Amino acid sequence: xxxxxxxxxxxxxxxxxxxxxxxxxxxxxxxxxxxxxxxxxxxxxxxxxxxxxxxxxxxxxxxxxxxxxxxxxxxxxxxxxxxxxxxxxxxxxxxxxxxxxxxxxxxxxxxxxxxxxxxxxxxxxxxxxxxxxxxxxxxxxxxxxxxxxxxxxxxxxxxxxxxxxxxxxxxxxxxxxxxxxxxxxxxxxxxxxxxxxxxxxxxxxxxxxxxxxxxxxxxxxxxxxxxxxxxxxxxxxxxxxxxxxxxxxxxxxxxxxxxxxxxxxxxxxxxxxxxxxxxxxxxxxxxxxxxxxxxxxxxxxxxxxxxxxxxxxxxxxxxxxxxxxxxxxxxxxxxxx
Amino acid sequence: xxxxxxxxxxxxxxxxxxxxxxxxxxxxxxxxxxxxxxxxxxxxxxxxxxxxxxxxxxxxxxxxxxxxxxxxxxxxxxxxxxxxxxxxxxxxxxxxxxxxxxxxxxxxxxxxxxxxxxxxxxxxxxxxxxxxxxxxxxxxxxxxxxxxxxxxxxxxxxxxxxxxxxxxxxxxxxxxxxxxxxxxxxxxxxxxxxxxxxxxxxxxxxxxxxxxxxxxxxxxxxxxxxxxxxxxxxxxxxxxxxxxxxxxxxxxxxxxxxxxxxxxxxxxxxxxxxxxxxxxxxxxxxxxxxxxxxxxxxxxxxxxxxxxxxxxxxxxxxxxxxxxxxxxxxxxxxxxxxxxxxxxxxxxxxxxxxxxxxxxxxxxxxxxxxxxxxxxxxxxxxxxxxxxxxxxxxxxxxxxxxxxxxxxxxxxxxxxxxxxxxxxxxxxxxxxxxxxxxxxxxxxxxxxxxxxxxxxxxxxxxxxxxxxxxxxxxxxxx
Numbered sequence: 001x002x003x004x005x006x007x008x009x010x011x012x013x014x015x016x017x018x019x020x021x022x023x024x025x026x027x028x029x030x031x032x033x034x035x036x037x038x039x040x041x042x043x044x045x046x047x048x049x050x051x052x053x054x055x056x057x058x059x060x061x062x063x064x065x066x067x068x069x070x071x072x073x074x075x076x077x078x079x080x081x082x083x084x085x086x087x088x089x090x091x092x093x094x095x096x097x098x099x100x101x102x103x104x105x106x107x108x109x110x111x112x113x114x115x116x117x118x119x120x121x122x123x124x125x126x127x128x129x130x131x132x133x134x135x136x137x138x139x140x141x142x143x144x145x146x147x148x149x150x151x152x153x154x155x156x157x158x159x160x161x162x163x164x165x166x167x168x169x170x171x172x173x174x175x176x177x178x179x180x181x182x183x184x185x186x187x188x189x190x191x192x193x194x195x196x197x198x199x200x201x202x203x204x205x206x207x208x209x210x211x212x213x214x215x216x217x218x219x220x221x222x223x224x225x226x227x228x229x230x231x232x233x234x235x236x237x238x239x240x241x242x243x244x245x246x247x248x249x250x251x252x253x254x255x256x257x258x259x260x261x262x263x264x265x266x267x268x269x270x271x272x273x274x275x276x277x278x279x280x281x282x283x284x285x286x287x288x289x290x291x292x293x294x295x296x297x298x299x300x301x302x303x304x305x306x307x308x309x310x311x312x313x314x315x316x317x318x319x320x321x322x323x324x325x326x327x328x329x330x331x332x333x334x335x336x337x
Numbered sequence: 338x339x340x341x342x343x344x345x346x347x348x349x350x351x352x353x354x355x356x357x358x359x360x361x362x363x364x365x366x367x368x369x370x371x372x373x374x375x376x377x378x379x380x381x382x383x384x385x386x387x388x389x390x391x392x393x394x395x396x397x398x399x400x401x402x403x404x405x406x407x408x409x410x411x412x413x414x415x416x417x418x419x420x421x422x423x424x425x426x427x428x429x430x431x432x433x434x435x436x437x438x439x440x441x442x443x444x445x446x447x448x449x450x451x452x453x454x455x456x457x458x459x460x461x462x463x464x465x466x467x468x469x470x471x472x473x474x475x476x477x478x479x480x481x482x483x484x485x486x487x488x489x490x491x492x493x494x495x496x497x498x499x500x501x502x503x504x505x506x507x508x509x510x511x512x513x514x515x516x517x518x519x520x521x522x523x524x525x526x527x528x529x530x531x532x533x534x535x536x537x538x539x540x541x542x543x544x545x546x547x548x549x550x551x552x553x554x555x556x557x558x559x560x561x562x563x564x565x566x567x568x569x570x571x572x573x574x575x576x577x578x579x580x581x582x583x584x585x586x587x588x589x590x591x592x593x594x595x596x597x598x599x600x601x602x603x604x605x606x607x608x609x610x611x612x613x614x615x616x617x618x619x620x621x622x623x624x625x626x627x628x629x630x631x632x633x634x635x636x637x638x639x640x641x642x643x644x645x646x647x648x649x650x651x652x653x654x655x656x657x658x659x660x661x662x663x664x665x666x667x668x669x670x671x672x673x674x675x676x677x678x679x680x681x682x683x684x685x686x687x688x689x690x691x692x693x694x695x696x697x698x699x700x701x702x703x704x705x706x707x708x709x710x711x712x713x714x715x716x717x718x719x720x721x722x723x724x725x726x727x728x729x730x731x732x733x734x735x736x737x738x739x740x741x742x743x744x745x746x747x748x749x750x751x752x753x754x755x756x757x758x759x760x761x762x763x764x765x766x767x768x769x770x771x772x773x774x775x776x777x778x779x780x781x782x783x784x785x786x787x788x789x790x791x792x793x794x795x796x797x798x799x800x801x802x803x804x805x806x807x808x809x810x811x812x813x814x815x
Contacts, residue, residue, distance in 0.1 A: 058451030061406060065439070065447040071413055072439045075424060076432025083421025087753050090418050094763045097411045098770065104407040105774060108400045112781050298504055301429040305436045312440040319448050326452060326459055 008303065013296035015306060016077035017285065019313075020070055025274050027066035029171065029267045034060045036172015038103055038129020039165060040191055041122065048184045049122065053107070055179035055331035060107065062320055064100070074285075077302060078295035081285040088147045089139050096135035102128030130165060137164030137202075144206055144277075146213055146287040159205055166198020171270065174262035177251060179331040185259075189251045192262060196248070199266070200241055203273045207234070210280050214288050217280045233276045240269045342757040344749055347419045350764040352734075354411055356727055357771045361405035363726050366480050366525065367532035368398050369473030371559070372453075376469045380462065386552040390559075393552070393789055394536070397782060399454055404778060406447070411767075419760070422751030427503045427742055430496055430511060431486055438482035446475035477525070484524055488517035490742045491733070492585045503745065515585055519578040520733075526571040527729065529563060530675060531722020536560035537682070538719020539786050541712045544704065548790035554704040558686070561715075562702070565679035572672060576631065582733075583632055586743060588646045588654065589736030592661035594628050595621075599642040603628040611658040616644065656738040664731035671725035678718060682711055720779075 003014040034056045044052055075082045086093055102124045110121035141157030142149075173195060176188035211218040220226055244265055252259060283291045296302065372394055379387035413435075416424055424431060452460060452468040460468070495510025496503045505511060537560025543553050583590045591597075595609045597616050604623030611618050629638040646655035689706025741748040 058455050061403075061450060062444065062447040064406070064410070065443050068410055068413060068443055069439050071417075072436055075413065075416055076428065076436045079421075079424035079428035079432065082417040082424060083753070086414060086417030087421060087755060090755055090759060090763075093414050093418055094766075097414060098766065100410055101407040101770060101774075104403050105400075105777075108403040109777060109781060112396055112400060112785060113777070114784055297432055298429045298502075301433050301505060304505075304508065305433045308433075308437055308440055312444075316440070316444040316448075320444070323448050323451050326456060 008299040012299050012302040012306065013292040016073060016302060017292045019309065020073040020077065021278050023066045023070040023073065025271060027070055028274065029270050030063035030066060032168045032171045033175035034063055035129045035133045036168040036170065037176060038125055039133060039169045040172055041126045043191065044184065044187065050333035051180060051184060051331050052176065054333050055176060058323060058327045062323065076305060077297055078285050078292060079297055081290055081295040084286050084290065085147065089142060092135045092138045096132050099128045099131030099135060103132060133165040133168045134161045137161035140164060143287065144209055144213065156209060160202060163198050163202030163205060166195050167202045170195040170199050171266045174266045178259045178263050181256065181330050185252055189248055193248045196244060199269065203237065206277065220280065230279065233272055237269060237272050240265055343755060343760055344752045346757055346760040346764055347752050348748065350760060350767065351415060351419060353768055353771065354408060354415060358405065358408035358412060359726065359730060360723050361401045361408065362476065362480065363528045363531045363722065364401040364535065365398060365405055366476045366528040368394060369476045371532055371536065372398060373469050373473045376466050380466060386555050389550065389552040390556050395454065396785055400778065400781060402450060404774065419753050419755065420751045421753050423741065426501065426746050430489065430503050430505055434482050434486040438479055442475045442479035442482065446472050446479065480524060481521060484521040485512050485517055488520045489514050491737055492516040493742055493745055516581055519581050523574050523578050526567055526574060527722065527726045530567055530571060531726060533560045533564035533567065534675065534718050534722050537564060538715050539782065541715035543786050543790045545712050546787065546790050557704050558702050561679055561682045564675060565683045568672065568676045568679055579632065586736065587641045588643065589656060589661065590632065591641055591643045592656050592658045592736055593665040593732060594640065595658060595662045596640055596642045597644055599639065599645060601629065601639045602626045602637045603640045605631065611662050613658060654739060656736045661732055661736045664728045664735065668725050668728035668732060671721050671728065675721060678714055682707060682715065685711060
């Protein structure tokens with residue numbers, strides 16, 4: 001898997017694929033819980049909603065920026081792939097963008113508009129979050145299916161759309177378990193139990209479909225010794241799912257101990273599933289059509305971005321952590337003072 | 338015909354998105370710094386009126402910021418969905434510039450805005466002030482990188498073409514391309530003017546509906562003074578920018594002046610109806626020789642006409658004339674209105690000054706001196722910055738056509754092969770959403786002003802309606 005580090009044309013695309021992969025993963029986990037909270041929104045009582053918003057308010061903007069970085073890296077490092085993927089996914093991308101617009105502005109408007117309009121913005125907040133999640137799930141399915149547009153791939157994409165939306169609700173529930181208390185926290189535990197199936201089925205569906213879409217991936221999965229690299233993934237993932245289930249049945253623990261654990265485990269589970277996908281598709285950026293080496297921009301341009309990224313990304317991670325530290329603890333309704 | 342329709346619709350779609358988008362960065366770039374100013378004044382004086390001003394405008398900032406973020410994301414995807422040819426041709430140049438925007442600006446803004454909005458009671462004062470400053474700095478950095486890329490598209494240099502793909506040869510030349518300093522300064526001033534008139538206009542509105550909270554005059558004076566100070570600078574800078582354009586994009590200047598034939602002693606046209614069919618203007622009204630004077634600093638200076646940009650086989654390599662001609666006049670007209678109004682306001686406020694009330698420079702001006710008509714004129718001017726900024730961008734962007742990157746690639750070369758009905762469908766949806774959001778935005782700004790005027794701007798009321806009991810000591814109403 002490792003590239004030849006003496007040849008820039010070899011390791012630069014690899015480095016950028018890794019960086020892009022990392023930002024997609026961070027996005028999926030971080031905005032995943034934002035979107036999940038948005039999807040769970042209508043299930044809560046009106047007075048609980050302000051606290052739900054409060055639990056993601058200081059973070060959602062920065063979380064969404066990881067998507068901008070990911071698509072930006074795709075754009076600048078693999079311009080040909082960017083064009084190919086996004087023009088094939090024209091409509092789901094459009095739906096996702098509309099969803100992101102509605103979610104993002106509803107956030108601000110619901111807090112500032114007059115009371116009688118608040119209901120409308122609440123509804124748009126939910127619709128935007130759900131639409132974004134569904135569109136992303138659809139794109140995930142289409143991508144796994146190699147961007148082929150047939151009835152079967154559409155059906156598969158429809159399934160992954162639902163699974164991802166439920167999966168986001170799951171990680172959103174685990175976030176709420178950590179950030180809330182009292183009746184809302186109990187609800188969040190319940191929501192977590194009810195949406196765990198989305199994660200399981202989502203990971204299961206993608207895992208089952210992936211090797212059968214391409215002979216190359218099948219080979220990679222089921223030949224010796226490669227099969228040994230991959231074997232820990234499903235075992236570990238299964239163990240994490242069981243752990244989550246056991247935990248959720250007993251949560252919240254006395255004195256609210258380890259309320260962060262479900263979210264941490266859920267994030268790990270997402271990361272594992274993602275790693276498995278990345279391993280399978282590598283070195284292709286457009287499945288089975290275009291490798292990262294074929295799609296890469298000129299090495300000189302990549303190098304100048306990478307130098308900047310090496311300095312800046314650690315700083316970004318640093319101050320992002322700072323923000324989470326500052327806003328740690330149970331969420332309250334947000335105030336500007 | 339199909340290809341043409343997709344091209345036209347894609348252009349309208351991108352223009353609609355970017356026009357909608359630019360409204361909000363135009364506000365946040367300068368409003369970030371104005372908030373930083375309010376925050377510093379509060380730290381210096383411990384006077385609550387500055388914090389009240391901060392608290393009011395930070396809401397407008399948060400709203401504008403969210404609108405800017407979501408409409409900006411749309412565009413980063415549209416490069417791929419609608420304009421794949423752009424990145425395929427000049428991606429090696431545009432890519433790093435866009436990447437640096439995300440890396441140096443977006444994250445800075447997005448992370449610290451959380452602390453700026455919700456951290457006042459959670460972090461030490463210096464950190465809150467730092468967060469405010471960093472958000473302002475982030476918005477400015479963001480503008481810088483985008484202007485660098487945009488300017489490079491107007492005045493490209495520092496690259497070579499190999500097999501139809503651009504490769505960078507000098508990043509210094511790319512970043513500091515000839516039009517960048519002018520365009521960046523022009524845009525920064527545009528942003529500050531937009532905010533100056535927004536702050537002045539909204540404060541005038543609050544004053545007119547009887548809001549006598551102490552921060553209202555402070556904000557009104559800040560807005561008017563900022564506007565009065567910057568508008569002459571902006572006019573001067575605009576002139577320099579025009580001279581730069583004349584050197585590098587003479588076809589654009591010819592369209593701005595409505596000049597068809599190369600000529601000396603060219604009049605400055607106040608009114609004309611440029612006709613591309615006859616290649617003549619109807620109903621010309623102009624001041625003789627003034628365009629020559631402005632652009633060459635000589636009454637009989639020679640200006641290049643549009644007809645020079647038509648090739649022998651009839652290919653038109655100059656922009657559509659009427660839109661550029663009229664956008665330019667809209668921008669200049671708005672600028673003149675800004676100049677007159679801000680200086681008139683300043684003069685009226687100065688006439689009612691009270692020199693004996695202390696040495697605070699604010700006392701040199703008194704809001705009570707403003708006559709009602711002036712106050713009422715300031716209200717609609719709250720959004721005049723938007724008009725001028727959009728008109729200015731239309732002038733320069735339409736003025737670049739038919740080129741996407743001047744002399745390197747045309748817009749037509751970049752467009753995606755998406756079916757026209759699909760582009761049409763998404764375009765209509767975008768337009769509907771943008772119209773609704775714009776309406777919601779403006780009415781919320783008005784609503785916030787009315788609410789503040791009622792003294793109902795208590796801090797606890799900002800993000801929730803459940804905490805009314807916690808109204809704090811810092812209240813805007815005296």
